[in-house]
Amino acid sequence: MPPDSPDRRECVLCGCCLEGCPLLEATGREELSPRAKALLAGPSKFDAARLAEGDVAALTGLCLACGRCEKLCPQGVQVPALMAAMRAAHPDFRQWLWKQWITRLGPYWSLAAKGAALAPQAFVDTFVPAQFGLALKGLKGLRPGNGLAPWLAIAAFPVQAFRARYGDRPVALFDGCVGRGPRAAWGETARLLLKGLGAHLAEPRFSCCGSTLGVAGLPQEQAQARAENIAAWREAGRPLLATYCATCRKGLADYAGPGADGGLFADEAEAAAWAASLVPLSALLEGAKAKAGRGAPAIVGYHRPCHAEAADHDFRLLSSLLGPRLRTPAGGGCCGFGGVMQLSAPELSARVGASCWESLDTALGFSAAPEVTPAYVLTGCSGCVMQLLATAPRGARVGHWLEIIRQK
Ligand code: SF4
Ligand code: SF4
Incomplete structure (x- = not known):
């Protein structure tokens, strides 16, 4: 076990993480807090192996993997990683999760990816268990053609600044699963923006970033996705790696982060080159x-994804492009997506989502x-788009910021 492995960092019960946990805030339940999870899954505090599989499924399913706690922890305890390790150590949890996903929701994923119409509501109401209603709502919201109408034209690109900083270095876009599938329009717009910058595009064949696989307790599948992406990047000549999903960016950055598998890269220099190549599209x-132009809303909300980098380049870009039209809650707020948790505890996921919408409303x-200024919210994360679509009040419009950019 590496010395900086998250498994070895001990919780000292200080409670610094508590104020950041959206699950604790929404429920007031200390047993769902990061401190309780650190005790449950941290080193030598609790014999988790003695827990029944059902208990593990319940407990580890109750974490959004938002990472807000680890940003506040002075000990460097990584609760999302601990939860992922615990899920991985209990195969029944994985079987349970995949059984639910593949047998109940899998057909909807492929339908959405192919752009086909989703099942009629009457069919869903009759045959799809209520537990999957939230996830299904998010998937339905992502269907092609349901995006925002574009209204923002880029009048000038920072070509000189881009060239001065990166020269002729090729740029590869990492689209992620949603940008490659149901919202391929994000990738099309992103490529046009890169061309506007004068960038030379490389087109490696990337896989999933692997972050949701890791969170779901599937470390082997995650390692395979990581290895494929590194191989594709290497083969393309190590281009700059531009991202437009905050969770994909974090997932890719974790390849070379603390506690990562050192064997993924040829050597430390290559790991450092990978980390240095990652850049949000908005930063470019x-x-x-x-x-x-026409159709521009008077007020545009911004939802900051939990996985946004500290500088939050999406917000900086939108602020400069939209000026006072753009507003965002002072303290941010987790949307409550949580991947696994949207399936295992949809009512809690929805409760965190409702609290997020309350802060957006403020x-x-x-x-x-609502008839005069309906809710209109942009963000920069695939999972946040799905969850905000699933929990939005009636009449609200939600999308990735790329959707408002006109392609001509
Ligand atoms: S990852 Fe998020 S939901 Fe999970 S314990 Fe930490 S702050 Fe709470
Ligand atoms: S997880 Fe970290 S911040 Fe939270 S109680 Fe333990 S040591 Fe403190």
Whole structure:
């Protein structure tokens, strides 16, 4: 076990993480807090092996993997990694999860990816268990053609700044599962933006970033996805790696992060080159100028994904392009997606989602006069888009910020 493995970091019960946990905030239940989970799954505190599989499924399913706690922990305890390790150590949990996903929701994923119409509501109401209603709602919201109408034209690209910083280095876009599937339009717009910058595009064949596989307790599948992505990047000549999903970016950064499998890369230099090659698409566009056209909402909300990097380049870019039109809750707020948790505890996921919408409402004021200023929210994470679509109040519009960019 590496010395900086998350498994070895001990919780000292300080409670610094508590204020960051959206699950604790939404429920007030200390047993769902990161401190309780660190005790449950941390080193030598509790014999988790003695827990019944049903208990493990229940306990480890109750974490959003948002990572807010680890950012506040002075000990460096990584609760999401501990939960993932625990899920992996209990194969029954994985079987349970995949059985639910593949047998109940799998057909909807492929339908969505192919752009086909989803099952009629009457069929869903009759045959799909209520437990999957939230996930299904998010999938339905992602269907092609249901995105936002574009209204922002890029008037000037920061070509000189891009060239000065990166020269002729090729850029590969990492689309992620949603950007490759039901929302392929994100990738199309992103490529046009890169062309506007004068970037030379490389097109390696990437796999899933692997982060949701890791969170679901599938470390082997995650390692395979990571190895495939590194091989594709290497083969393409180690291009700059631009991302437009905050969770994909974090998932890719974790390949070379603390506690990562050192054997993924040829050597430390290659791991450092990988880490240095990662850049949010929005960071490349900083300095761009834009013009809002017909259909531009008077007030635009921004939801900051939990996995956004500290600098949050998406917010910086949107602030500069949209000016005072853009508003965001002061304290942010987790959307409650949580991957596994959306399936295992949809009512809790929805409760965190409702609290997120309340804070958006405080910042945007849409509930006071929804006919005049309906909720309109942008974000930069596939999971957040899905969850916000699933939990949105009636009439609200939600999308990735790429959706508002006009392609011509
Ligand atoms: S990862 Fe998020 S939901 Fe899970 S314990 Fe930490 S703060 Fe709470
Ligand atoms: S997980 Fe970290 S921040 Fe939370 S109680 Fe333990 S040591 Fe403190």
